[in-house]
Amino acid sequence: MENKNLREEIIRRSGVNPLKCMRCGKCSGTCPAYDEMEYHPHQFVYMVETGDIEPLMNSKSLYKCLTCFACVDRCPRGVEPAKLIESVRLSVIRQQGNNHLNTDTIPDIIDEEMPQQAIVTALRKYNK
């Protein structure tokens, strides 16, 4: 039941509808970080869809995603796997109970061209 709530939360926060996925594998066929990952983009989508969230949250794969958005750009069904990954990452972070970022330092570190999601993700990842 807890998993079901977690699943709902991850889906709601990401704005992604995993049911749109037709399991073509184009996301995984395009992901530059594929070989680093234990679970791959299309598996992410499927695991969230079926509520198999625990293994995802414990996997290093979460932090291997570059947030390059290649999968988001190329997915023929508009599923946006990277947003789902980000959402799972957030769940992990929120479970740990603290935000790794001091908001005052943000302006100094960001690069103008960086996508917003990458900024948030990268800071959470490295500012341990």
Place this chain on the structure above:
Amino acid sequence: MQRIGVFVCWCGSNIAGTVDVQAVAEALKTEPGVVFSTNYQYMCSQAGQDIMKQAIKEHNLTGVVVCSCSPRMHETTFRKTAAAAGLNPYMVEIANIREQCSWVHKDMPTGTEKAIILGKAAIAKVNLNTPLTPGESPVTKRALVIGGGIAGIQTALDIADAGFEVDIVEKKPTIGGKMAQIDKTFPTLDCAACILTPKMVDVAQNEKIRIFSYAEVTDVKGFVGNFTATIKKKARYVKEDVCTGCGICTEKCPQKKVPNEFNLGMDNRRAVYIPFAQAVPKVATIDPDHCTMLKTGKCGVCAKVCTAGAIDYTQKDEFIEENYGAIVVATGYNPISMDKFDEFAYNQSKDVITSLEYERLMNAAGPTAGKLLRPSDGKHPHTIVFVQCVGSRCSACDEKGKEYCSKICCMYTAKHAMLTRDKYPDTDVYVFYIDVRTPGKSFDEFYRRAVEDYGVHYIKGMVGKVMPEGDQLKVRASDLLANKQINIDADLVVLAAAIEPDKSARPLATMLTASMDTNDFFTEAHPKLRPVESPTAGVFLSGACQGPRDIPETVAQAGAAASKVIGLLAKDKLTCNPCVASSNEIMCNGCSSCANVCPYGAITYVEKEFRQPDRTTLVRRVASVNEAVCQGCGCCTVVCPSGAMDLKGFANNQIMSEVDAICK
């Protein structure tokens, strides 16, 4: 006062399950005008119809209300029944107590209450019904076929075979369509030209068929049985009736670098050209965009070498008007543009090609004379990657892809892969698929043969990226069953591009007032029961203009469309729908509101003399409805500010009395 009979149908348990039919019949008995009311298990059955006929005679009924299924289902049935008993068929009204009542309600009391109300409304309407008599219009016994692909060719041949004249209007210089560009055809692998060109010759030789090639339909007026089409014959600068098709001009023209569209730009043609050896009509055409004579007035080589004297640089576009009884749309399809799919590098490398280009590469009359050579360096490719579903089943990419499955690409990709392995066993052939969809006669067997007998590597997964590097293409893809990302160094990548309707289809649909779906495929009158007719009377659909389809399906549909056309042209007169608009001349103020909204162009204005009370005459402009064109949609009645426009059978007072009956 009318004498109305009410017949409440049970439709087995479909209606009787949620509506107390007995109570409905009872309740309606006391409505104004009702002299007879009954219920029966199946009103549409022979026994049910007999009950109605008998009641009409016994009770001298002047009107009938059937409380049953949708009028779309059985209105015609019950009208015929009433007519057989001597009643005007337009004195029959249906109260839909199935689709709009029993099927949407769960409990008996609500269902029954609503059924009674619907019955009352229908009774109120019948009280105001007047007998209507359908008019008649003549039929021009000739057909127009727009598009000369295999669909148009087959339809024209079948119509001509029944003895009617047919004109084919084809926008390209030759008929044949995409099938002429295909090398071999699945699932039997016969050569496309061998089965197509005899049909093209039949068309050319058939006395009943005229071909307007290099021509377009620019305007259509009229209605079923009586269309008038304007055909634009584009100037080809060659006299069609004089040119012998010898081709000498196409060999001598100094303009050699014009991309050859028949081979999809993979080789060049001259400025004067005949698209391919078996073209019909076999007549040269000068391309005004590339001919130096037409552009600068200098050259004239073709006119000098043409012994027949067919070249005419002064030719102009010509417009002709022709009358037809029926029109068949057969405008086919095109592969979508690959420009926006950057990930496949189509615009970066010549060695990334579409499947239709691959057909030309395999074809003996193609740019490589049938040898499989890479477009970039003319070398023989050893590793070939085919990608299915490129731009198909793509709901995310509005402006670049299509949400539907293109239906033909699984099969032609299997064909390409198999033929490649057969002819060049030294090649490695990979096919990336999301699903393999092969639901046709001998189709799955065909695909399995590619895998089992020809060793084609089918990989479940999609190509994510193609990167040109040196003279190779690095293909990155997923292998979902192995749960791996794989990289293949390919020599050639072939994209199974989605297909879409011809760009001219939408303006054509507007011209014909034929409807289209959101993808610009023509819509059929009924997806199951009237698949080859457009909802616009007299307009029929043939081939891939209606949706993706292969040749066997196209030919079957082409024949079906022809038989519908023949059925129409065989009639001497057509009965019109009498439920059409008519304008009350006294009330009409000639404002044009109705003509502006009429989707069928049925309304014109006439000058009429009216006698004034003081005996002088006044000439006024008033609306006049062409009853044969009017489809009875009712738009005009809604916009008429003076209430002059009314619809027979759906008159304003009838509708209002129905509303009153419901609200009472």
